[in-house]
Amino acid sequence: MKKVTISIVLTVVLLTGCGILGSANNAKHVDMVGMDHSGMAEEAGSTERENVKAIFKLSGDKTVPNQDTTMKISIQDKEGKTINEFDTVHEQQMHVIIVSKDLSYFNHIHPEYKGKGQFMVTTQFPTSGEFKIIADITPTGMNAMNKSQWITVHGEPVAQQLIEPEATLSQVVDGNHITLSIDHLMANMELKLNFNIKHAQSNKPVTDLQPYLGAVGHVVILSADAENYLHVHPTDEQTSGADAEFMTTFPQSGVYKIWGQFQRNGKVFTVPFVVKVP
Template identity: 35%
Template sequence: MKRIVKQSIAVCAAVMSLFTTSCDNSQQESTLTEQTIEHQADSIYACTMHPEVTGETGDKCSKCGMKLQLIASETPENIEVKFATEPLTLEAGKEAKLNTSILKDGKTASLDIVHEKQIHMLIVDEDLTWFDHIHPKEQANGSHAVSEIFPHGGNFYVYADFKPRGSAGRVHKQVIKVIGSDHAIEDDIENKWVSQVDGYTVTLINGNDFQTNRPQHLGIRIEKNGNNITTDDIEPYLGAIAHVVIIGKEDKEMLHVHPGSNEHVPIHGETHFEKPGIYRMWVQFQLEGDVHTADFTVDVIEGSETIENHRHDSGNPHSH
């Protein structure tokens, strides 16, 4: 995703580290994207969820809208994630326990609470047709565990979104194999901008206007029985108006966005796409104590570099 670097701050590099799981299951693969920022200035601010986004005090993340935080550590850190399942062989329709251990310099890492949880775990199937957002709980030994039931066989992607105390946030991506009957794969849908969920009609009103090389707005309208849901109707969910998860169909890279509202739509956010292609999006919001999940599919096209600073009102979307 796009790196935003203020001219007044010297940023040396973003270092990508690769870790492997300690699980004995040879069918499981694991990667950890760790972006460690080294700098020469007295202070540097970065997003806790997207550490590649840096800036100055008071700035907000262009991907999720969170306020940038001061990075406490100026030296690269050894963060290791170990992932295991119980049972070792996972079967569709049967409960499984997912165990995550996060180590910092060889010792159990203390995790900050971000949006009310220490770990946000996002799980999707390989076709991006099934989605779940769960939260492992800390165990007596410092690891984190949560139960899940996988609906069908095949490969599943597990993203653990967390922030070690005193460090930038990280996302650990795990691929696991589940045995069982494969599900029927739906025809590819290049565009899905309207989602029907629990009696609500949820519309991504600028779904025809997604491009790379610019700040990308997200405008989401919610209706029920012909009446618009307003900001006053929506209840906070995990410390935000809503949670938006976006995953690329090809590379399976994930964005976790925390939107707000504006005068036009009850859910409004901003992110950034580096690559064109098909993306799946899940929007979670809470009304009357219940969490609802709407899904969309968008085709992100290659945008012109000249529209880097382009802005438009997401309440009145248009195409280019």
């Protein structure tokens, strides 16, 4: 667990996806920074966060790769009473991010709310190893918060990939050439992330970005150890390109992985970057 950062007002963002999970149990809550609505909701303070717990359960005796696994997430107060109402934020009542321990795998999905504090989704894990599940919620009447859990997917061990900061923040994904620029990269200060998107072939600006979960795009940031989860909000939700600008605050120096998600022609693409915050 880590301490966290305070008072960031962020708008959040998030995404979509498809299925999820495995078997788990063993809570380790991390929790950090917030998220919020497109208006500017605040991140929950520690007292509020402590009053809400999430219980993650995966179907089956043990979770293995490439097999449907149903994940149930129950949201309760600290006395164990279910919390029943959740605000819709970025078009969803719960956003779930799943990452492998080395952050090479990223998935963003939306469990369905079944009532009585219970969310459910079916997904698959690509390999064995440790995965972190992070659920973002805003119980009605409270601020945005996230709850997380590490789980183990059984099977042959797979090699971990190194997380290395990139010298050039430029990637081509699905024919889009995305360049990330960050003004004064430093800890503890609100800064801007600008994603400039061009057609990879023609080098012309992309101006047909479509809204994704009610905004121009969604950005998720995790520290290299997956302990600090930052949400980020667009400064201009309605733009369609070629620049998509977001604000966030890195709580401390270190290596972070950033995933930007954007949509064109009805299809979401995800672009990852690794940065070192001095």
